[in-house]
Structures are given as structure tokens and as C-alpha cells.
Amino acid sequence: MNLINQPIKINQYTIKNRIIMPPLVCFNWADTDGFETIDRAEHYGKRAKGGTGLIIVEASAISEEARIVREEVGLWKDEHIPQFERIAKRCHDEESVVIVQLVHAGKAAIGNPVYSSSRIELEKKECLEMPLEMIKQVKKDFVSAAIRAKKAGLDGVEIHGAHGYLLSQFTSKEVNKRTDLYGGSLDRRIQLSLEIVKEVRDAVGDDFIICYRLGVNDPSSEEDKYFAKKLEASGVDVLNVSAGIGANDIEVPDDFPFNKIVYMGTVIHDVVSIPVACVNGIREPEQAEYLLENNLTDLVAVGRGLLADPEWTNKAINGLPINKCYHCKPRCKYLIDGRDCPRYSELS
Numbered sequence: 001m002n003l004i005n006q007p008i009k010i011n012q013y014t015i016k017n018r019i020i021m022p023p024l025v026c027f028n029w030a031d032t033d034g035f036e037t038i039d040r041a042e043h044y045g046k047r048a049k050g051g052t053g054l055i056i057v058e059a060s061a062i063s064e065e066a067r068i069v070r071e072e073v074g075l076w077k078d079e080h081i082p083q084f085e086r087i088a089k090r091c092h093d094e095e096s097v098v099i100v101q102l103v104h105a106g107k108a109a110i111g112n113p114v115y116s117s118s119r120i121e122l123e124k125k126e127c128l129e130m131p132l133e134m135i136k137q138v139k140k141d142f143v144s145a146a147i148r149a150k151k152a153g154l155d156g157v158e159i160h161g162a163h164g165y166l167l168s169q170f171t172s173k174e175v176n177k178r179t180d181l182y183g184g185s186l187d188r189r190i191q192l193s194l195e196i197v198k199e200v201r202d203a204v205g206d207d208f209i210i211c212y213r214l215g216v217n218d219p220s221s222e223e224d225k226y227f228a229k230k231l232e233a234s235g236v237d238v239l240n241v242s243a244g245i246g247a248n249d250i251e252v253p254d255d256f257p258f259n260k261i262v263y264m265g266t267v268i269h270d271v272v273s274i275p276v277a278c279v280n281g282i283r284e285p286e287q288a289e290y291l292l293e294n295n296l297t298d299l300v301a302v303g304r305g306l307l308a309d310p311e312w313t314n315k316a317i318n319g320l321p322i323n324k325c326y327h328c329k330p331r332c333k334y335l336i337d338g339r340d341c342p343r344y345s346e347l348s
């Protein structure tokens with residue numbers, strides 16, 4: 001596995017190889033005040049020890065209102081810093097670079113009412129158009145959380161712009177019906193994300209990684225490409241390409257051996273100069289090597305694979321067999337409680 005094991009530079013950091021752990025949240029491993037109840041330094045430390053070059057710590061809430069569920073790790077107050085300090089130390093001890101994903105869930109947040117780019121009819125709660133004053137506060141919350149991440153000794157942050165959460169809700173033409181400066185044209189719909197990137201950059205300085213989780217959005221991949229270039233120009237160091245809202249027009253060439261999310265990662269890789277990570281369903285070391293060999297991506301994110309086998313990267317590099325994820329249906333058991341993962345008991 002020659003190419004997996006090639007270092008790559010992101011910002012000032014040398015990532016020792018091309019495998020990254022994408023954010024994988026474990027709800028219920030936290031109390032209702034954003035504090036972990038299960039030791040994440042141990043959890044991420046194992047994946048770092050297993051050789052992972054870059055670790056992106058799971059979605060962490062930038063404010064109480066931003067949470068996806070009540071039991072979610074937070075970075076909205078200084079008291080949350082020590083739990084990230086421990087993670088940073090453990091990952092650094094194993095020579096992994098480690099950043100944290102920052103999230104605002106928008107209409108998917110807890111609370112009632114919730115706020116999104118526009119007013120939306122929801123079944124169980126009210127969702128209102130986010131007022132400008134609140135948008136200002138959201139920007140401040142992203143910045144404050146990023147500063148806390150830096151204080152904790154992490155190497156950077158990932159801004160969550162995918163999976164239909166708040167920033168996706170702004171960039172999406174389907175959801176965003178605003179008539180002010182944050183709605184309408186593509187430039188206006190991506191404005192909030194770009195402002196957040198810029199304000200975070202101003203606050204954390206040049207030598208801190210800013211990753212953006214880009215959700216490939218409706219209505220066209222042309223918009224994704226434009227947005228990716230704008231993110232690059234705004235100071236993003238690395239793009240982690242995943243699903244957005246819609247993504248309807250993505251046509252994957254017949255001979256492309258991965259799904260449309262991976263395909264979109266490769267499309268974005270073609271249009272920017274900063275490193276890009278592809279993700280989704282990449283399970284085998286040979287698949288990662290194929291993507292790198294064909295210059296389709298710079299980094300390969302292995303999510304469930306790394307949950308099932310913390311040693312995935314070292315084993316891949318050394319040609320050893322990996323413990324494969326069972327791909328539980330209807331969804332990954334790890335999401336609700338990592339201890340339900342069938343591989344968990346084998347690991348602990």
C-alpha cells in the first residue's frame with residue numbers, strides 16, 4: 001500500500017499518511033450539558049495508535065441550541081475544553097493530527113421553535129426563518145468554539161456544511177427561500193459559510209487547520225464546484241466531501257467503481273488545489289489505494305471501517321487482513337451507543 005503511506009501537508013501540518021477518520025458521532029456518550037460520559041481520548045487514541053493520519057473528532061455542538069440531540073458532546077463553554085485536551089494529547093502521542101467538527105443542526109436541532117434559513121413546515125415543531133441577529137450569534141458561536149478547540153491543543157476544526165444541517169440549509173436552493181443578503185443567488189446562499197470561514201480564520205490565525213465538510217447540494221454539481229473554489233479562496237485548508245441536500249443531478253460514469261458521494265469528491269478534487277478527502281463506503285485498503293493511484297483524491301476517509309477496526313490504517317499499510325464493518329441495517333448501531341456495535345465487544 002505505497003500511496004496510502006505517503007505523507008501530505010495540510011496547512012503547516014504533515015499528515016503521516018492518507019487515511020483520515022471522518023467525524024463519527026456517538027450520541028449518548030455524553031450528558032445533557034455537553035460533557036462526555038465515555039472516555040473519548042481512549043476511543044480516538046486507539047484509532048491514532050492504529051496509524052490514522054488525521055482524526056476528525058465527531059460533530060460537537062457550538063451552542064446548546066445547536067445540538068442534534070441532548071446527549072451530544074459540546075464545545076460551547078470553556079469547561080468543555082479539558083475533554084478535548086485529553087483527546088488532543090492522546091492523538092498527538094501517537095503522531096496523528098487531530099481536529100474537531102463543529103456543528104449547528106438548524107432545523108434538525110433540539111428545541112421548539114428551531115431555526116433554519118427559511119420557515120419550514122415540520123411535523124412536530126415550529127421552524128422559523130433565522131433572524132439576522134441570530135445569524136450573527138451563530139457566527140460568533142462558531143468562532144468561540146474554534147478558539148476553544150485551539151486552546152484545547154487541537155490542530156484545527158472542521159466546519160460542518162453537509163448532511164442537511166444548518167449550513168446545508170443555507171446553501172440549498174430547495175430549503176433557502178430568504179429574500180435578504182443570505183438568500184437568492186448562489187453567492188448569497190453560500191455567504192454565511194464563507195463568512196464563518198473567514199471569521200474563524202481571523203480568530204485562530206493562519207496556522208490552524210480549517211476543514212470544510214462540503215455537502216454536495218442541489219441543484220447542480222456546477223454549484224458545488226463554484227462553492228468549493230470559493231471555500232478555497234476564503235482560507236479553507238482541506239475539503240471533506242460528503243452528502244448534502246438533494247444531490248439529484250449527480251451522474252456517476254458507468255465505469256466509476258464507487259458511489260456518487262465518492263464520485264463528487266473526485267469531481268471537487270479536480271477543481272481545487274487544496275487537499276480533498278473522499279468518503280462513503282470505502283472499506284478495503286485496495287479501494288483507498290485505487291483512488292490515490294488514479295489521482296482521484298488526496299485523502300481517503302474511512303468511517304465505519306475505523307469503528308470496526310482501529311488498526312485499519314496500520315494493517316492496510318502492512319498488508320494485513322482487517323476486521324470488516326458488518327454494515328448493520330437499518331443503520332449503524334454505533335450512532336446510538338457505540339457499545340452496541342457488534343465489533344465493540346471484540347475490541348474492548
Ligand SMILES: Cc1cc2nc3c(=O)[nH]c(=O)nc-3n(C[C@H](O)[C@H](O)[C@H](O)COP(=O)(O)O)c2cc1C
Nearest residue numbers: 022023024025058059280281302303304332334335
Ligand atoms: C455512526 C456514525 C456517526 C456519524 N457521525 C457523523 C458526524 O458526527 N459528522 C459528520 O459529518 N458525519 C457523520 N457521519 C458520516 C461519516 O462521517 C461518513 O461520512 C459515513 O459514515 C460514510 O463513510 P463510511 O462508509 O466510511 O462509514 C456518521 C456516520 C456514522 C455511521
